[in-house]
Structures are given as structure tokens and as C-alpha cells.
Amino acid sequence: MEETTHRSAAVRDGLGVGLAVGLSGLAFGAAAITAGLSVPQACVLSLLAFTGASQFALTGAVGAGGDLAAAALGALLLGGRNTLYGLRLADLLRVRGPRRLLAAQGVIDETTAVTLAQPTPEAARTGFVTTFASLYVTWNLTTLAGAYGTSSLGDPGVLGLDVVGPVAFLAILWPRLKAGGELPALAAGAAVIALCATPFFPPGVPVLLSAVAVLVVMAR
Amino acid sequence: MTLWWAIAVVCAGCYALKLAGLAAPRRVLDHPTVRRFAELVPVALLAALIAVQMFTEDGALRFDPARAAGLGAAVVALLLRAPFLVVLAAAAAVTALVRIVLG
Numbered sequence: 001m002e003e004t005t006h007r008s009a010a011v012r013d014g015l016g017v018g019l020a021v022g023l024s025g026l027a028f029g030a031a032a033i034t035a036g037l038s039v040p041q042a043c044v045l046s047l048l049a050f051t052g053a054s055q056f057a058l059t060g061a062v063g064a065g066g067d068l069a070a071a072a073l074g075a076l077l078l079g080g081r082n083t084l085y086g087l088r089l090a091d092l093l094r095v096r097g098p099r100r101l102l103a104a105q106g107v108i109d110e111t112t113a114v115t116l117a118q119p120t121p122e123a124a125r126t127g128f129v130t131t132f133a134s135l136y137v138t139w140n141l142t143t144l145a146g147a148y149g150t151s152s153l154g155d156p157g158v159l160g161l162d163v164v165g166p167v168a169f170l171a172i173l174w175p176r177l178k179a180g181g182e183l184p185a186l187a188a189g190a191a192v193i194a195l196c197a198t199p200f201f202p203p204g205v206p207v208l209l210s211a212v213a214v215l216v217v218m219a220r
Numbered sequence: 221m222t223l224w225w226a227i228a229v230v231c232a233g234c235y236a237l238k239l240a241g242l243a244a245p246r247r248v249l250d251h252p253t254v255r256r257f258a259e260l261v262p263v264a265l266l267a268a269l270i271a272v273q274m275f276t277e278d279g280a281l282r283f284d285p286a287r288a289a290g291l292g293a294a295v296v297a298l299l300l301r302a303p304f305l306v307v308l309a310a311a312a313a314v315t316a317l318v319r320i321v322l323g
Contacts, residue, residue, distance in 0.1 A: 048231035084258040086241015104239035160315030163290035166273040167311040187267035194268035210268030
């Protein structure tokens with residue numbers, strides 16, 4: 001009886017997060033087209049990469065006219081945190097074989113947050129599946145809508161859509177900045193490094209160089 | 221590297237990174253250096269991406285008042301705990317308005 005309550009609470013959490021965050025696929029679709037990607041390219045990224053920060057990073061670097069290898073590397077570095085989420089979730093999900101291959105695609109910020117917030121392993125699994133399914137469907141549909149809408153729009157700068165990418169990063173970063181400690185200083189240091197490096201390196205490289213700030217923080 | 225290749229690499233790589241976590245042995249996570257690195261790297265990269273996309277253009281530093289105003293609007297929206305999409309909409313609207321005003 002109590003387990004049923006836990007599981008319906010997990011479904012509620014999952015649907016809430018999945019639908020709300022999934023809507024921001026609109027922003028990704030718009031940012032991708034603004035950066036010069038085609039509608040199919042934006043949709044393939046949402047279908048197969050399915051991790052917002054990496055998708056925004058790739059399109060942002062492409063839009064800045066960056067070196068594509070550096071752009072891809074930056075996107076993959078951001079995707080590295082999903083590996084750590086996977087480590088956390090492996091014990092809870094206990095998936096093997098083909099189901100593990102399917103579940104892997106759903107290991108991202110939002111599913112991890114909902115899954116780890118549940119009180120029991122059963123509720124955690126329910127939360128994971130609900131968040132993954134609702135977010136995947138919504139994110140992909142809104143990517144298509146955002147990309148298609150923007151591509152029929154003409155100049156996206158007129159609507160201020162060029163600011164959507166960086167602002168999405170800020171919103172993702174915000175909770176960590178508010179948490180205080182060393183993170184705001186790290187963020188400021190990384191931003192300064194990237195800006196100082198910009199005149200001297202090809203686009204995409206300054207962002208990777210900002211990781212030096214991480215080494216400085218860790219060495220302290 | 222064409223754009224489609226970059227997209228293929230990112231798609232394959234992002235999936236592999238997710239799967240690696242689900243399939244890796246437990247003790248990897250227990251290493252405190254790994255945990256700390258994973259917590260810090262996204263903060264640095266995201267901050268650098270914001271800075272570069274806001275304040276540079278074609279490999280040079282450039283201040284765009286419209287974009288800066290949009291970022292300011294986003295900060296205000298975040299401080300007011302606005303939902304994600306409201307934050308983005310506020311930033312885009314303010315950027316567009318400032319562009320109209322400044323011509």
C-alpha cells in the first residue's frame with residue numbers, strides 16, 4: 001500500500017520534471033537553427049545525443065564559427081558528468097543486457113535528480129522511467145517545433161534568440177552558483193580565462209582552456 | 221570535419237559516456253578525486269561558454285548592449301525564481317527590445 005503511494009509520487013515527480021524541462025527543447029531548436037544547423041541536424045542531436053548542455057555547447061561553438069573538433073570535444077566534456085550519474089544510478093536501476101542499453105540513453109541531469117529523490121528503489125525505478133519517457137518525447141517534439149519555427153522566421157537576432165543559448169547555460173548553472181562555496185569563484189575564473197584566451201586561439205579552444213581553473217581549484 | 225561528422229561524434233560519444241557509468245565497476249565512483257572533478261568541470265565549462273557567447277565575436281572581445289541587457293533580464297528572472305522557459309523568454313524579449321530601441 002505504502003509502496004503504491006511512493007510509486008505514484010514518483011510518477012508525478014517524473015511527469016512534472018519531464019514535461020516542464022522537455023519544453024525547453026523549443027529553446028534548443030531555436031538556438032540550433034540560429035547557429036546555422038539544419039532542422040534534421042537539430043533533431044538528430046535531440047534524438048541521439050539527448051543531453052541538453054552538450055547539445056547547446058556544440059551548437060553554440062558552431063554558431064561562433066568555431067573549430068568543429070574543439071566544439072565536439074567541449075560537448076563531450078560536458079557529457080562526462082552523465083558518466084558519474086550512471087555510476088550513481090547503476091545500483092538503483094539494476095538493469096542488464098538490452099534494457100541497460102536502453103536505460104543508458106536516459107542517464108541525464110533531470111532523470112538522476114528525480115531518481116535519487118525517491119524513498120525506495122522501486123519508486124526510484126518508476127521515477128527514472130517516467131522522467132526519461134516524458135522528457136524524451138517532449139524534448140524531441142519541441143526541438144522539432146523550435147527548429148522548424150525558427151527556420152521559417154528569417155533573422156533570429158531580431159527576436160533576441162541569439163541570447164537563448166548562453167542564458168540556458170546560466171539557468172543550468174544557477175543552482176550551483178547559488179550553493180556558494182568555491183563554485184562562483186571557479187565560474188568567474190573560468191569565464192575570465194576563456195575571454196582572455198579568445199583573441200589568441202581558434203574558437204572552441206578558449207572554452208576547453210577554462211578547465212585549467214578546475215585544476216587550480218583541485219590543487220588547493 | 222563536416223558538421224554532420226561532428227554531430228555523429230557527439231551523439232556516439234554522449235551515449236558511450238552514459239553507458240560507461242551504468243556499466244562501470246562501483247569503486248570508480250568511490251574515488252574522491254573523480255567525484256570532485258566531475259562536480260567542478262561542468263561549472264567551469266558552462267561559465268566559459270556563457271562568457272564566450274555573450275562577449276566575443278569572430279575571435280575578438282565585443283560588448284553587445286542588447287545581449288548584455290538580455291543576460292541582465294535573465295539574472296533578474298532567476299533571482300525571482302522564474303521557471304526555465306520564462307527566464308529564456310525574458311532574456312530574448314529584452315534583447316530584441318534593446319535592439320529595436322538602439323536601432
